[in-house]
Amino acid sequence: MKKYLGIDLGGTNVRVGVVTEDGTVLQQVKSVSYAQDGVTKVLDNLKQMVYGIEDYKSCSGIGIGLPGPCDTVHGKMVLSTNLPGFAGYPMVEELQKDFGLPVFIDNDANVAGLAEARVGAGKGLPIVFYITMSTGIGGGLIVNGQTVSGRSGFTGEIANLIIDRNRKKVNYLNIGAIENEASGTAIKRKAKEAMPDRTFEHTGQVIDLAVEGNMQAKMIFDQFTYDLAQMFSEIGAVLDPDMYVIGGGMTKSADKFMPTVIEKYRTLVHEQLRDTPFALAKLEEPGIIGAAMLPISKGC
Amino acid sequence: MKKYLGIDLGGTNVRVGVVTEDGTVLQQVKSVSYAQDGVTKVLDNLKQMVYGIEDYKSCSGIGIGLPGPCDTVHGKMVLSTNLPGFAGYPMVEELQKDFGLPVFIDNDANVAGLAEARVGAGKGLPIVFYITMSTGIGGGLIVNGQTVSGRSGFTGEIANLIIDRNRKKVNYLNIGAIENEASGTAIKRKAKEAMPDRTFEHTGQVIDLAVEGNMQAKMIFDQFTYDLAQMFSEIGAVLDPDMYVIGGGMTKSADKFMPTVIEKYRTLVHEQLRDTPFALAKLEEPGIIGAAMLPISKGC
Structure with a gap:
């Protein structure tokens, strides 16, 4: 069975795994990513990790998931807030030369979605929309087992999707952007505003309070579940996917809020x-497996 | 050069063309479609038109554009308001048997988008989103030269996309659905409400009035151009396409309203x-050419 290297290069850590074509991780190594030390240090560290894998040369290709939108055609990041210096840097060209193997990149949400569409929850479905809900809200679109990246690497990056134009301005995102209304950060912000006497470590506490019947938490719950429902209805109206796959930290509370989201979603779409x-x-x-699926999806 | 049959089967007319792989229409015939006489009559008429084309058997495949969402996997329409009886009818199976050629179907907006993505305005681009604006608003998504149809044939069918949840209920569509706020029908409805003494034959008259400085028409113009801008921003947030291609009757006035739409769109998306x-x-x-491109896009 063919093997691939899957690399999950984040702003904090980097992980390299050897993955079979059916998605089994045979071995993996992990290191800090040295993101703040610049491109050369990050790539030197990454190369040493790969060289340390005994028979990496027997792999059929390398895929890398990155924390930001990517120009997958030219093999560069478009924006790289968490990996300073990488925007525009020809990393694929350099790594292909070094490793002597085909190298592909894509952003981490697309890569996680690719893993779920190929060997996870949406295995084999033609159109999978992957949504990650944690401090922010992002996503990825997988069509026929391939990531769709977009003109500027923003396909599936729904943070800025407007779900209600009658909200207040929060930051550089659109008024009523879903990330400012229903992400973990947004839910905690609203909870602090409504209940200044309480402290909230994580979103789950707000959701639990709502479930227990606290009226202020319930109002926040009612609003963000409707906002998420509308987000899904907008994605549905554009895409009609075969499945929505949901990941990210907020899924720890999914059993408490997703049934409400789905119920409201059903009122906002065609029969x-x-x-x-x-x-x-x-x-x-999903980070390592999806990265390893990138070269597979390109025919390697 | 290979040739294909492209068929545009609508509720009023049916047109059959012989098209080369580069999109040149070599010949075409047209007939009423007999939609109200039922499936058998419609298909018999269609078959006679195809048999009448001398060397149709030398074509490499047949594509058919249809007025409603299609199950492209099983070769059936999902909904067929304008072709009574076709929903669920195994038309691809029957026609393949009769013609002895591979047959593919898809809805007319997807087919028009496919033509524009392969040999038209968006030639060769990876992601083309086609939008048709006339009495209604619909669309189609083309990725890597193939139509994306969706779980229920609704990919690109954006009529029900919510652009403002604070509007009035108009019909079975969502409150604030784009088709009820910015289609030709919607613009005429709003014009009649605002100016009951005037009569409007078509949308262009309302737009012309606005351009001439009529205040009531200008308010309608300001609203529907913002609504369209938000629609494009929502599609952009989900898809980041390489190009939006715009068709349909409203494009006759495109030079008068699209610059305003684009200007507003730019305030609602990432840099x-x-x-x-x-x-x-x-x-x-586009109907005949795009239909002929369906078998090409499937490798025929």
Whole structure:
């Protein structure tokens, strides 16, 4: 069975795994990514990690998931807030020369979605929309087992999607952008505003309070679940995917809020879209597995 | 050069063309479609038209554009308001048997988008989103030269996309659905409400009035151009396409309203999406050409 190297290069850590074509992780190594030390240090560290894998040369290709939008055609990041210096840097060209193997990159949400669409919750489905909900809200679109990256690497990057134009301005994102209304950060912001006497460490506490019947938490819950429902209805109206796959930290509370989201979603779509399945991401290592699936999806 | 049959089967007329792989229409015939006489009559008429084309058997495949969402996998329409009886009818199976050629179907907006993405305004671009604006608003998504149809045939069918949840209920569509706020029908409805003494035959008259400085028409113009801008921003946030291609009757006035739409759109998207090109559909026969491109896109 063919093997691939899957690399999850983040702003904090980097992980390199050897993955079979059916998505089994045979071995993996992890290191800090040295993001603040610049491009050369980050790539030197990455190369040493790869060289340290005994038979990496027997792999059929290398895929790398990155924390930002990518120009997958030219093999460069478009924006790299968490990996300073990488925007525009020809990393694919350099790494292909070094490793002597085909190298592909894509952003981490697309890569996680690719893993779920190929060997995870949406295995084999033609159109999978992957949504990650944690401090922010992002996503990725997988069509026929391939990531769709977009003109500027922003396909699936729904943070700025407007769900209600009658909200207040929060930051550089649009008024009513979903990330400012229903992300973990947004829910905690609203909870602090409504309940200044309480402290909230994480989103789950707000959701738990709502479930227990606290009226202020309930109002926040009602609003963000409707906002998420509208987000899904907008994605549905544009794409009609075969499945929504949901990942990210907020999924820890998914059983408490997703049934409400789905119920409201069904009131906002055509009859034929009401039964589109919602599934939780199910892979333990979507970052490494999805990265390894990049070269497979390109025919390597 | 290979040739294909492209069929544009609508609720009123049916047109059959012989098209080369580069999109040249070599010959075409047209007939009423007999939609109200039922499936058998419609298909018998269609078959006679095809048999009448001397060397149709030398074509490499047949594509058919249809007026409603299609299950392209099983070769059936999902909804067929304008072709009674076709929903669920195994038309591809029957026609393949009769013609002895591979047959593919898809809805007319997807087919027109396919033509524009392969040989029209968006020739060769990876992601083309085609929007048709006339009495209604619909669309189609083309990725890497193939139509994306969706779980229920609704990919690109953006009529129900919410652009403002604080509007009035108009019909079965969502409150604030784009088709009820910015289609030709919607613009005429708003004009009649605001100016009951005037009569409007078509949308262009309302737009002309606004351009001339009529205040009531200007308010309608300001609203629907913002609504369209938000629609494009929502599609952009989900898809980041390489180009928006715009077709349909409203494009006759495109020079009067699209610059305003694009200007507003740019205030509602990430910096990287501001320069996404908008182009008018440029093919004279997108229905026939796009239908003929269906078998090409499937490798025939």
